[in-house]
Amino acid sequence: MWAYIIRRVLATIPVMAFVALFVFSLLYLAPGDPAAVIAGDQATPEDVERIRASLGLDRPYLVRFSEWAFRILQGDLGTSIFTNLPVGHMIAQRIEPTLSLMIVTLCLALTIAIPMGVVAAWKQGTWIDRAVMGFAVLGFSVPVFVVGYLLAYVFALELDWFPVQGYTPFAEGFFPWIENLVLPAVALGGVYIALIARITRATMLEVLQQDYIRTARAKGAGQASILFLHALKNASVPIVTVVGIGIALLIGGAVVTESVFAIPGLGRLTVDAILRRDYPVIQGVVLLFSFVYVLVNLGIDLLYTFLDPRIRY
């Protein structure tokens, strides 16, 4: 098994290298002159030249890429064009709110979606099943900012149960922190809940038809124990896979959710960077999110061996 783990970890290196190459190459792939776009409409030719030089567009591609990759490996993500601060520093300042939002969303989504999917599979064909599946289609269709504004309007403005916007650091206490994160997490979690509930139901339907479930029932195991102990355990591999793939949805959604709820996280940083065309920041954030995404999926791949001992590599 250790051989597998080492092989799997090593296999992520080319993927990450490719992501780095791709993010770097975007500057060259973009139609038109990126330096001119970043400089904006009021820029003088000198400004454009300065930005071209700071992005390294005036030097050969491969030279530039090897320099850039070398700096990335040392943890240096470059310097913001707009604030002149190191990108790594700007990211570090903004990481807590985003991380909090994602963790809360993940916990919320798993506690809601998995029981939903399990019950839908158990009650297959009934109105409960149809309601869950209907909810799943809705969850896929209603974009995150729409849910966000709706929740904020009803639960913050009208009912005044939660703060409308903003973020309180975890250091100031659990309740102020969680209070600000409930609505954003529900909004962000919609798609994710739909996705997980759907795959949970699908996998459970398959598992529930197997012989050992009938055996468990025959020896008198209770319904809850059959569903959650016997069946869910064997349905866990596809569910966990989708949980990992779905992280991409969370990352994309976080950018929007943070805008709607004025949370000063990495998403806001991205949006601000876009409006200012601060490309090094955008590169840094995309790179960071992609690496996290790759690492999460690496972790999940490794988790398989523990979840299902039959998986041997």
Place this chain on the structure above:
Amino acid sequence: MIPPGLAIAQPMPDVLPPVKPRRGVLGFLRRYPTIAIGGGLLLVMLCIAIFAPFLWTKDPTSLAPALRTREPGAQFWFGSDMLGRDVYSRVLYGARVSLLVGFSVAFFASVIGLAIGLFSGFIRLADSIVMRVMDGMMSIPPILLAIALMALTRGSVQNVILAITIAEIPRVTRLVRGVVLSLREQPYVDAAVASGTGTVMIMWRHILPNTLAPLTVQATYICAAAMITEAILSFIGAGTPPIIPSWGNIMAEGRALWQVKPYIVFFPAVFLSITVLAVNLLGDGLRDAIDPRLAKKL
């Protein structure tokens, strides 16, 4: 006369069900109500987009500062925004941008992904390289990839379509390649190879038609995802230029005022949700109709 000991067989009961007549389009829609509902809603949206100028709209970009932020009423059905533009007209014209982006991305991503997927699934040497590239692209969350591309280009509808298409291609390629890999081992493909059919002909005649059904279903989901991504890009200021009334832009403009004038955000949000829902329902229905085995699973 019947000799004794022989009994006449009783007439067999009619166990075979009567042959069903062809049920036609209506019967098909009755069998797959999600296609009917989704397709119907989408058709309504399409009509709204095409006939927007005739649906009692005004010029969606004409300003009327004296009449700004009016509540919905007789003069402004959906109210007016902070520049006095008619939200009703803007939302109706916004359908054009959303549908254009959704359909275009679905089309281009499918065609390009199909080409790459066929190529990579059939030519083993290309496969390892192409799939590593696709793996790398898939490790970048699609919205971020589109954002990164849009930050480098000037906002225009074409660039939005291009950016979202690039972000969606890897998923189509994966799907097509998977189908090709499983079909490549089929006896009928071996037979075609043995009888000397050229690679291009095998792909065209024997592989391509079999990828079309799953690809159609995938295309509807891409269409839905593209419409959401377009709205998100416009909403955060990296999409269509503000002068074009797209649903994302209208919501972005209404954002500053949403606590006092929620209707500016509300109407485009409802239209966007309904349209995406329609496309998703259509996709689910098509999936059920095309692949009944999969339908039971999901």
